[in-house]
Amino acid sequence: MLVGCVSNEIVTDPGNDLRFSADTLTFDTVFSTVGSTTAWLRIRNVGNKTIRIASISLQSGGTSGFHINLDGASETSYTNVDIPAKDSLFLFVEVNTNKQGSSSPVKMSDAVLFSTDGAQKQIVLEAWSWDAVIWKGKVLSADTTLTADIPFIIYDSLVVAENTTLTMQPGTKLFFHDGAFMKVCGTLSAIGTKEAVIQFRGDRLDYMFPDEPYDIYPGQWSWLELAPTSFNNRLEYVDIHGAYYGIIADSSSLSQPKLKMYNSVIHNMINTCLWSNTSSMDIGNCQLSNSGSYTVAMVGGNATFTHCTIVNYQHKVNREGPALIMVNYLKPDLNDTSITRAYPMSATFQNCIVFGSQNYEIGLGKWENIAWSASFLNCLLRSFTIPMTEATVTNCKYSSDAKFLKLGYEADKYRFDFRLDSISPGRNIGSEAYLSTYPTDMNGVSRTIDGKPDVGAYEWYPGQK
Numbered sequence: 001m002l003v004g005c006v007s008n009e010i011v012t013d014p015g016n017d018l019r020f021s022a023d024t025l026t027f028d029t030v031f032s033t034v035g036s037t038t039a040w041l042r043i044r045n046v047g048n049k050t051i052r053i054a055s056i057s058l059q060s061g062g063t064s065g066f067h068i069n070l071d072g073a074s075e076t077s078y079t080n081v082d083i084p085a086k087d088s089l090f091l092f093v094e095v096n097t098n099k100q101g102s103s104s105p106v107k108m109s110d111a112v113l114f115s116t117d118g119a120q121k122q123i124v125l126e127a128w129s130w131d132a133v134i135w136k137g138k139v140l141s142a143d144t145t146l147t148a149d150i151p152f153i154i155y156d157s158l159v160v161a162e163n164t165t166l167t168m169q170p171g172t173k174l175f176f177h178d179g180a181f182m183k184v185c186g187t188l189s190a191i192g193t194k195e196a197v198i199q200f201r202g203d204r205l206d207y208m209f210p211d212e213p214y215d216i217y218p219g220q221w222s223w224l225e226l227a228p229t230s231f232n233n234r235l236e237y238v239d240i241h242g243a244y245y246g247i248i249a250d251s252s253s254l255s256q257p258k259l260k261m262y263n264s265v266i267h268n269m270i271n272t273c274l275w276s277n278t279s280s281m282d283i284g285n286c287q288l289s290n291s292g293s294y295t296v297a298m299v300g301g302n303a304t305f306t307h308c309t310i311v312n313y314q315h316k317v318n319r320e321g322p323a324l325i326m327v328n329y330l331k332p333d334l335n336d337t338s339i340t341r342a343y344p345m346s347a348t349f350q351n352c353i354v355f356g357s358q359n360y361e362i363g364l365g366k367w368e369n370i371a372w373s374a375s376f377l378n379c380l381l382r383s384f385t386i387p388m389t390e391a392t393v394t395n396c397k398y399s400s401d402a403k404f405l406k407l408g409y410e411a412d413k414y415r416f417d418f419r420l421d422s423i424s425p426g427r428n429i430g431s432e433a434y435l436s437t438y439p440t441d442m443n444g445v446s447r448t449i450d451g452k453p454d455v456g457a458y459e460w461y462p463g464q465k
Helices: none
Strands: 018-020 024-033 039-045 050-058 066-070 073-075 077-083 088-095 106-115 121-130 135-141 142-147 152-160 165-168 173-176 183-184 186-191 198-201 207-209 222-227 232-234 238-241 246-250 259-262 267-271 273-275 280-284 287-291 296-299 299-305 310-311 324-327 347-350 353-356 362-365 372-377 392-394 403-409 416-420
Touching: 018 121, 018 267, 039 077, 050 066, 066 106, 073 077, 077 088, 088 106, 088 121, 121 273, 232 347, 238 246, 246 267, 267 273, 273 287, 273 299, 287 416, 296 299, 296 347, 324 347
Parallel strands: 024 121, 135 152, 142 165, 152 173, 152 183, 165 186, 173 198, 183 222, 186 232, 198 238, 222 246, 232 259, 238 267, 246 273, 259 280, 267 287, 273 296, 280 299, 287 310, 296 324, 299 347, 310 353, 324 362, 347 372, 372 392
Antiparallel strands: 018 039, 039 088, 050 077, 050 106, 066 073, 066 088, 106 121, 403 416
16 A cells, blocks of 8 residues: 555655656747747656755746746746646746847747756757748838848738739748738739749748648638739749638739749649639649649639649648639529629640549530630640530540659658659650740759650659659
C-alpha cells in the first residue's frame, strides 16, 4: 500500500523530477506588431513530492516582445510556484514584436528561466519578426507601385479604383487575413520574374500540425476580383493560392482584353481557381490546380489557353464538378427550360492538360442558337465523352493517368508537383506551332530539350529534380 502513496512534503531541489515537454518554443516568422498564435509548454512533476519553483521569469524581463501566461495569470515573473506530486501545469507563450526597421525577418530570442535550489533550467524562445505594411479597407484612387521591400498585410479589403493602375514589382508579397479580398476596378499590372515571383496568399505563417503549415490549406482568404470596369490586366510569374476563389473575372464587354496571364500558378481553392463571365482572356504557361468546385469555369466570353496544366486533385475539401466547365447560357429559373441568359462563348485549348481524380474532367453546357465554339488541339485529356458535334478535338490523347510527379498524398507530405514523369503520356505530343511564343516552359526549360514539346505548363527533361 505504501508504494502507491505520495508525500505532502515540499522540495525546492527537484533533481530530475522536473520535466518539460520541450526545451525550445519556436514561432517561425511573425509579422511585427501583429500578435502571434499561442504556443504552450507542459511542466511535469514526475516525483512523489511537491516541487516548489522559487521563480519562473522571462530572461529579458518582458522587453523582447515575448509574453508568458502561467495557469491563467499573465506576468513577466512568478514566485514560489508549487507543482504537486505526479501533477503538471501549462505555460502559454505569445510574441508581439515592435518594428525592426529591416526588410528581412529579424531573429528574436528570449528564455523562460526556472530557478530552484538545484540547477537553473531554461526554455529557449525563438521567433523571426518581419516588418510589414498593414492595410485595412484600403482604397487606391491614384496610380500606385508596390515594391518587394516589405510585405503587405491586407485586412478586410484592398480596392483599386476605376481608372487607376496598381503596379506590382517583382517579388511583391500580399498576405490576406481571413475573409479579406482584393477588387480591381481599374487595372492590375503584376509582372514578376522566375526568380522573384509575386505572391497572393493567406497571412497564417504558422502550422496546424507539425508537418502541415496553414499555407497548404484552402480558404485562408477570399479572392482576387477583376470587376466589370477592369480591363488590360496582366499577370506574369504570379502565385495565387489558398483562397476561396483564385481570380473572378467579371466583365460586361469583350471589346478589350480582360486578362493576360503567363507563367503563373493559381492553386488550392475552396471553390474555383479561375471563374470568368464574358471575359476576353489569354492564358499561357500556367498551372491552374486543385479546387472544391470547377478549377476553370467559363461562362461565355472568349479565351485561349496554351501550354496550361488544368488539374484537380483536391484533398482538403470535397470535390464537386469537373476540372473544366464551359457554358454559353445560364438558367435563372432551373424549373423553366425556356428561360435562359445568353453568353456567347469561344475557347481554344492548345498543348494543354485537362486532368484530375475523376473519370470525366470536362463539362460542356451548350444552348442552341447561342454562339459556341470550343477546340482542343494537341491536348492530354481525362475525359472520353466530348462529342465532336460540341467541341473540336484534334490530335488529343486520352488517358487514365497523366503520371504527375506528386499528387499530395501523405507520402508526398501533402505537396503537389504537376511536372511530368518520364513515362507520362503527355510527353512529346505537343504541337511545335507555338514555339515562337512559348519557347520555354514556366521554369525556363526549353520546349525542345528532348525533341518535341510536351503538353502542359512543364517540360520534362533528363535528370529533372
